[in-house]
Amino acid sequence: MSSQPKVLLVVNPISGDVNKDVIFERVIGKSEAEGCDLRIYSTTGDDDQQTIREMVENIRPERVLVAGGDGTISMVAQALHGTDAILCIIPAGSANGLSADFGLSGSIDQALEVAFEGEVSAIDAVSINGEISLHLADIGLNALLVKNYEDSDTRGKLGYAREMLRTLSEHENFDVKITTDDEVLETEVLIVIIANAKKYGTGVSINPIGDMCDGFFELVIAKKLDFIETAKILAGSTDFNPEIMKVISVEKATIECVQKSAHFQIDGEYKGLVEKLEAVILKGYVKVAIPVGLREGE
Numbered sequence: 640m641s642s643q644p645k646v647l648l649v650v651n652p653i654s655g656d657v658n659k660d661v662i663f664e665r666v667i668g669k670s671e672a673e674g675c676d677l678r679i680y681s682t683t684g685d686d687d688q689q690t691i692r693e694m695v696e697n698i699r700p701e702r703v704l705v706a707g708g709d710g711t712i713s714m715v716a717q718a719l720h721g722t723d724a725i726l727c728i729i730p731a732g733s734a735n736g737l738s739a740d741f742g743l744s745g746s747i748d749q750a751l752e753v754a755f756e757g758e759v760s761a762i763d764a765v766s767i768n769g770e771i772s773l774h775l776a777d778i779g780l781n782a783l784l785v786k787n788y789e790d791s792d793t794r795g796k797l798g799y800a801r802e803m804l805r806t807l808s809e810h811e812n813f814d815v816k817i818t819t820d821d822e823v824l825e826t827e828v829l830i831v832i833i834a835n836a837k838k839y840g841t842g843v844s845i846n847p848i849g850d851m852c853d854g855f856f857e858l859v860i861a862k863k864l865d866f867i868e869t870a871k872i873l874a875g876s877t878d879f880n881p882e883i884m885k886v887i888s889v890e891k892a893t894i895e896c897v898q899k900s901a902h903f904q905i906d907g908e909y910k911g912l913v914e915k916l917e918a919v920i921l922k923g924y925v926k927v928a929i930p931v932g933l934r935e936g937e
């Protein structure tokens with residue numbers, strides 16, 4: 640039996656606009672240099688989570704490197720939950736919001752250095768109506784943008800800008816009742832974000848106190864903004880103005896849409912209209928490799 644440390648590389652062949660050949664080459668080279676036994680799985684879009692779970696149980700890799708977007712990273716995190724394998728992110732999606740929150744700039748060199756020499760931290764997840772969010776979920780304006788972008792046939796910055804304008808003209812504020820252990824809040828909102836992390840993939844910091852390892856998530860409750868400010872936020876050119884947003888740190892919360900249902904997205908994936916969300920923190924959900932010193936620097 641080989642005593643070499645085992646590494647599994649999971650690659651999503653269709654994510655982002657990234658040449659996966661370069662990733663294959665670099666990971667194979669690094670694994671050889673580190674004396675690791677490398678296995679590779681290319682996702683198919685069908686039952687990947689189950690297949691990866693079975694591979695992890697059979698192979699027992701120390702590390703699972705994931706080259707894909709947020710959707711792939713989240714899927715692999717769910718496959719690794721409850722195992723000792725360390726999730727190592729190689730940013731290769733179109734938005735890469737999760738990677739940005741882990742201090743990964745997008746270069747393969749940095750991602751591989753973190754994967755093999757980084758610190759290991761157990762990050763929380765948020766269970767929302769039974770689904771897993773590692774990053775940011777929301778109801779309202781941004782979820783409608785995610786829907787419009789998914790429905791549109793264009794991609795890239797131009798397509799995003801077009802869908803942003805459409806979203807701004809379609810969106811209407813809505814009323815919510817938010818219940819936490821400490822308070823009940825009834826208010827009109829533009830958006831309610833359930834934030835395990837700090838930033839959207841555009842780089843907009845919406846949750847400055849967000850820490851994926853602290854055992855809490857934040858509710859970021861934003862009220863009506865004017866058109867220009869909203870456009871700037873959606874375009875990623877400004878952060879939320881603290882005067883018009885409320886941030887609450889909680890372990891669990893219920894959000895009810897009072898008069899009409901609201902659009903809902905988890906980690907960049909549109910989930911449909913919802914009337915009620917039950918969110919609860921799942922502490923230390925999965926082990927992740929992060930840059931040395933990242934958490935101390937927060």
Ligand SMILES: Nc1ncnc2c1ncn2[C@@H]1O[C@H](COP(=O)(O)OP(=O)(O)OP(=O)(O)O)[C@@H](O)[C@H]1O
Pocket residue numbers: 651652653654655656682683684685707708709710711712731732733734735736907
């Ligand atoms: N071989 C494949 N063929 C078609 N779809 C696939 C394949 N492998 C995975 N998928 C699909 O890819 C989606 C996940 O993509 P992912 O989020 O990783 O990338 P992205 O959308 O380009 O990036 P980002 O989330 O950063 O915008 C899932 O819906 C999954 O079903």
